[in-house]
Amino acid sequence: MINNADKGEELAFERARRNDLLSSALCWLGAFFLSIFGLKSYFSGLPDYGIGLLVFGLCTALIWVQFKLTQNWRVFQSMICLGFSVLYLFLLSSGGQANTGLLWCYTYPLIVFSLLGTRLGGILVAVVLFLSVIILYVPGLDFVTHSYTPDIKYRFTGSILFVVALGYLMELSRMEAQRKSDQANEVLKMMAHRDELTGLYNRRGIKESHELERYLSKAPTNEMALAVCDVDFFKNINDEYGHDVGDEVLKLVAAHLKASIRETDLIGRWGGEEFIILFPSTSLEEGYQLIERVRKVMSEKRFEVAGHQIRLSFSTGISSTRYYDSWDNLIKSADKHLYKAKEAGRNCTRTTEHS
Numbered sequence: 001m002i003n004n005a006d007k008g009e010e011l012a013f014e015r016a017r018r019n020d021l022l023s024s025a026l027c028w029l030g031a032f033f034l035s036i037f038g039l040k041s042y043f044s045g046l047p048d049y050g051i052g053l054l055v056f057g058l059c060t061a062l063i064w065v066q067f068k069l070t071q072n073w074r075v076f077q078s079m080i081c082l083g084f085s086v087l088y089l090f091l092l093s094s095g096g097q098a099n100t101g102l103l104w105c106y107t108y109p110l111i112v113f114s115l116l117g118t119r120l121g122g123i124l125v126a127v128v129l130f131l132s133v134i135i136l137y138v139p140g141l142d143f144v145t146h147s148y149t150p151d152i153k154y155r156f157t158g159s160i161l162f163v164v165a166l167g168y169l170m171e172l173s174r175m176e177a178q179r180k181s182d183q184a185n186e187v188l189k190m191m192a193h194r195d196e197l198t199g200l201y202n203r204r205g206i207k208e209s210h211e212l213e214r215y216l217s218k219a220p221t222n223e224m225a226l227a228v229c230d231v232d233f234f235k236n237i238n239d240e241y242g243h244d245v246g247d248e249v250l251k252l253v254a255a256h257l258k259a260s261i262r263e264t265d266l267i268g269r270w271g272g273e274e275f276i277i278l279f280p281s282t283s284l285e286e287g288y289q290l291i292e293r294v295r296k297v298m299s300e301k302r303f304e305v306a307g308h309q310i311r312l313s314f315s316t317g318i319s320s321t322r323y324y325d326s327w328d329n330l331i332k333s334a335d336k337h338l339y340k341a342k343e344a345g346r347n348c349t350r351t352t353e354h355s
């Protein structure tokens with residue numbers, strides 16, 4: 001089972017990877033172009049404008065350094081989007097070198113949507129568009145040093161609105177595609193780690209579970225017992241009642257085993273009619289007592305499936321980290337003791353200390 005904590009960790013990892021790529025690409029490209037054009041303006045007789053661009057370039061590089069040091073994506077998003085909003089308004093009100101400032105304004109909505117998403121990005125872009133209308137259409141403003149012809153104003157207003165709508169829709173469909181791909185990945189991971197019939201972990205699920213990793217890492221000081229339980233003569237159930245009834249019996253056995261153990265114990269279907277249970281913080285003796293109690297209850301129970309009252313018995317082998325420190329050896333030992341339980345006539349449990 002992929003639990004919520006695991007899912008959260010994976011999603012956070014994916015997001016961090018995307019953020020890292022996006023921040024580096026944005027900042028380095030931004031700093032590069034701002035510096036090139038800043039220097040060009042500075043040496044072409046527009047020193048103030050050039051210095052302005054160089055300062056923006058430097059700020060972009062510093063924001064990137066700040067993000068690398070703190071990994072605080074929220075602060076990075078806010079600083080880049082606010083900085084870029086100021087740059088956009090600066091280009092619009094100054095006209096840029098040789099009146100080319102407007103050309104760069106078209107990149108603004110795309111960057112804001114990709115960093116802030118449609119909701120927050122939409123709010124910021126709407127505010128900046130409102131300020132653009134003031135800059136373009138309110139005459140006599142001190143900070144507006146460039147005046148555009150009516151034709152340029154109308155065409156720019158129309159085309160920037162078009163780019164905003166396009167950027168919004170593209171981000172919307174990217175977010176939708178991301179959501180679907182996250183969902184599909186989740187389903188695939190579930191399928192890869194879960195046993196379809198019983199809903200328990202399958203073999204891979206157990207081996208790759210975070211719980212197992214955690215329990216094994218604590219095992220040197222915190223003994224863990226491992227039990228492999230096998231339904232005796234399960235073939236007879238299939239032969240007598242049919243495979244479908246066999247399936248239902250396996251589901252009931254899985255549910256009963258799960259209900260009989262603690263929340264922290266880990267259970268999975270190891271294959272066929274074989275189940276595996278991990279008991280963390282449990283000695284071999286305690287594991288033996290636990291599994292014997294469950295085994296006895298199960299052997300007295302009648303499993304009711306399709307009108308049949310079916311009785312079962314179980315054989316179990318147990319091993320513990322007191323004797324084996326690797327996963328493979330733990331399993332091998334539990335399997336060996338399961339085999340001994342079968343040899344001893346079934347319906348019993350065998351361990352290193354109970355042969």
Ligand SMILES: Nc1nc2c(ncn2[C@@H]2O[C@H](COP(=O)(O)OP(=O)(O)OP(=O)(O)O)[C@@H](O)[C@H]2O)c(=O)[nH]1
Nearest residue numbers: 230231232233234235236238243244246247272273
């Ligand atoms: N219905 C059903 N049967 C299964 C499933 N997986 C394995 N089996 C059956 O479980 C039976 C296991 O048979 P055996 O390995 O001979 O073991 P057993 O009959 O339980 O005998 P012992 O283990 O020696 O006590 C086989 O008949 C498999 O077909 C399953 O998912 N559903």
